[in-house]
Amino acid sequence: MITVESARAQLFDLVNTLPSEPAPLMDAAGRVLAEDVAATRDQPPFASSSMDGYAVKSTEVEPHAMFKVIGEAAAGRRFDGQVGPGQAVRIFTGAPIPEGADFVVIQEDVDRRGDLITISDLPGPKSNIRPKGVDFEIGAKITAPRRLSPEDLALLAAMNIPMVPVARKPVVALIATGDELIMPGETPGPDQIIASNTFGIKALLEDVGAHVRVLPIASDTVSSLETAFALAADVDLVVTIGGASVGDYDLVSQVSTALGLERSFYKIRMRPGKPLMAGRLGDSVMVGLPGNPVSAMVCSYLFLAPMIRKMLGLEQVLTPLQSANLTEAIPANGPREHYMRAIVTGDRIKACQNQDSSLLSVLAEANALLVRQPNDPARLAGDEVMFLPI
Numbered sequence: 001m002i003t004v005e006s007a008r009a010q011l012f013d014l015v016n017t018l019p020s021e022p023a024p025l026m027d028a029a030g031r032v033l034a035e036d037v038a039a040t041r042d043q044p045p046f047a048s049s050s051m052d053g054y055a056v057k058s059t060e061v062e063p064h065a066m067f068k069v070i071g072e073a074a075a076g077r078r079f080d081g082q083v084g085p086g087q088a089v090r091i092f093t094g095a096p097i098p099e100g101a102d103f104v105v106i107q108e109d110v111d112r113r114g115d116l117i118t119i120s121d122l123p124g125p126k127s128n129i130r131p132k133g134v135d136f137e138i139g140a141k142i143t144a145p146r147r148l149s150p151e152d153l154a155l156l157a158a159m160n161i162p163m164v165p166v167a168r169k170p171v172v173a174l175i176a177t178g179d180e181l182i183m184p185g186e187t188p189g190p191d192q193i194i195a196s197n198t199f200g201i202k203a204l205l206e207d208v209g210a211h212v213r214v215l216p217i218a219s220d221t222v223s224s225l226e227t228a229f230a231l232a233a234d235v236d237l238v239v240t241i242g243g244a245s246v247g248d249y250d251l252v253s254q255v256s257t258a259l260g261l262e263r264s265f266y267k268i269r270m271r272p273g274k275p276l277m278a279g280r281l282g283d284s285v286m287v288g289l290p291g292n293p294v295s296a297m298v299c300s301y302l303f304l305a306p307m308i309r310k311m312l313g314l315e316q317v318l319t320p321l322q323s324a325n326l327t328e329a330i331p332a333n334g335p336r337e338h339y340m341r342a343i344v345t346g347d348r349i350k351a352c353q354n355q356d357s358s359l360l361s362v363l364a365e366a367n368a369l370l371v372r373q374p375n376d377p378a379r380l381a382g383d384e385v386m387f388l389p390i
């Protein structure tokens with residue numbers, strides 16, 4: 001059995017950054033920027049008013065000063081003339097500052113009668129003018145790689161970049177295996193359970209940025225598994241769930257090997273998730289997850305999500321571990337690296353009572369995986385431990 005670290009290194013060797021493709025800005029949320037992009041204009045493209053008021057010459061601003069209002073400047077409609085001595089232009093937020101003016105007196109600080117305004121309250125030193133290009137100038141860059149946030153999309157729009165170069169989404173096929181499985185909503189036979197892993201893993205991988213195809217459940221026969229693999233021939237990553245262990249109906253290894261799998265490894269010194277396998281299968285990469293629901297999800301956090309991030313070209317593929325102090329003692333660990341379901345509150349962490357790898361109710365309560373090294377000694381309340389947030 002190999003270590004988690006060595007498994008990760010081998011998995012990363014199997015995948016490369018995918019090529020980029022143009023995406024309409026409207027559909028680019030959450031995609032990974034693949035190439036640097038540059039603003040095609042200044043923002044704002046002209047000096048503009050940050051307040052509603054009157055544009056005047058700053059040298060004339062003093063208590064009781066009077067101005068004649070000679071026109072109006074609104075957002076989208078500038079005043080074409082020149083502001084001369086003793087003159088003011090009615091101006092609104094976002095409007096271009098007229099020639100000759102370099103100060104906006106807010107309307108709360110003036111009295112207006114007809115076309116005449118008088119400064120009633122002395123304005124502060126702020127000119128209420130946003131200089132041209134104060135937000136960004138033409139050529140300002142957003143650098144790749146970067147997962148595009150809602151704020152990034154707004155910035156790209158302001159930069160007038162309607163098509164964005166993004167990494168192609170890795171396509172993942174999920175194949176649940178087992179005669180006992182049916183889909184939610186179907187009527188289970190007496191010995192059947194609902195295929196749950198598919199849904200958790202799909203959500204997790206889509207959240208990271210993959211496109212996930214859920215294939216029909218494969219039954220525990222060679223031909224059914226072969227059909228499922230055939231349906232997944234054109235994807236980047238084929239993920240099987242279950243059938244990875246040593247039982248008579250655990251056929252994933254046998255079938256994938258017969259189909260030409262160049263196996264990288266089988267079995268990791270970890271808990272849960274021991275019977276993980278991976279390798280190259282045709283033009284795809286195959287990862288065989290253990291069927292126990294918690295094992296499958298933990299392996300998805302530890303291995304599949306970082307593989308997707310690498311395919312997307314992201315620099316940080318691993319989620320950094322954090323530390324917290326135990327609220328209760330935990331016993332010594334065995335020989336496998338253990339990812340214990342745990343609940344973190346502030347800087348304190350509590351390992352969940354029951355660590356059985358079938359318990360989705362415990363996993364759903366947890367917000368962290370407490371990481372124990374092989375043979376880690378018993379830990380006391382108050383001890384500092386490391387965890388992976390989930």
Ligand SMILES: Nc1nc2c(c(=O)[nH]1)N[C@H]1C(S)=C(S)[C@@H](COP(=O)(O)OP(=O)(O)OC[C@H]3O[C@@H](n4cnc5c(N)ncnc54)[C@H](O)[C@@H]3O)O[C@H]1N2
Nearest residue numbers: 176195196197198241242243244245250274290291292295
């Ligand atoms: N003699 C041994 N038995 C087992 C070993 C071992 O080393 N020697 N390893 C155990 C460990 S650890 C794990 S993990 C499991 C992994 O088994 P498989 O990958 O072969 O998974 P299955 O047997 O198909 O299923 C295990 C369990 O999970 C349920 N399951 C499977 N797929 C789904 C799904 N999509 N959604 C929900 N639940 C699913 C399945 O019904 C079983 O209850 O092997 C141990 N055995």
Ligand code: MOO
Nearest residue numbers: 272273274295357
């Ligand atoms: O490794 Mo299994 O995943 O312990 O339940």
